[in-house]
């Protein structure tokens with residue numbers, strides 16, 4: 001099993017977005033050609049906007065693509081903190097408007113109130129995901145695997161059969177829900193999209209080893225995989 005991630009460096013955000021979108025689109029097209037459908041999990045936050053814009057124009061069979069988030073803040077889609085709103089605005093347009101989006105947020109006070117419904121919704125997904133694109137915070141979180149997260153152990157348990165867990169953490173803002181580690185690291189294409197020198201330094205520190213609780217992205221970087229994860233970086 002090859003596990004060390006491969007780092008791809010790009011001159012700027014546009015070049016990175018182009019390369020990542022071309023790579024993801026090829027994987028989705030391949031999945032549709034061989035299995036009839038494709039499933040893509042993407043991250044929220046500020047980094048993926050250019051990638052989303054570029055991917056939305058890809059000439060693939062979008063009606064056969066399922067799109068979901070790797071994590072969500074527990075806010076309705078009307079909130080400007082909603083990752084679903086970001087995806088609707090930046091990705092599910094142009095050709096990608098025809099994709100099928102599977103949201104996390106349900107009209108419930110807390111993610112715990114929605115636990116059964118969420119588990120059912122995400123258990124129905126075909127596994128493994130065809131592509132998962134992760135981001136990373138400068139605190140070393142990815143998806144909602146936050147340092148100090150109240151459910152971090154459950155979320156990064158390599159043996160968990162739960163597809164989704166709730167998460168609260170000091171650096172997370174509102175409560176969140178996240179796909180669990182196995183869902184992410186078993187993806188056929190696993191990409192990590194980071195921009196800027198500060199995130200590169202955090203990534204390199206994470207790669208150097210140490211407690212997963214300190215930099216939870218280590219759980220992803222250290223997970224055994226047949227094909228290595230791909231890190232897409234630009235200054």
Ligand SMILES: O=C(O)[C@H](O)[C@@H](O)[C@H](O)[C@H](O)COP(=O)(O)O
Pocket residue numbers: 043044045046047048070071072073083134135136137141142143144
């Ligand atoms: O909901 C979210 O915020 C994310 O999915 C999260 O895990 C994100 O990928 C990182 O926080 C990086 O965020 P930035 O791109 O904003 O730095």
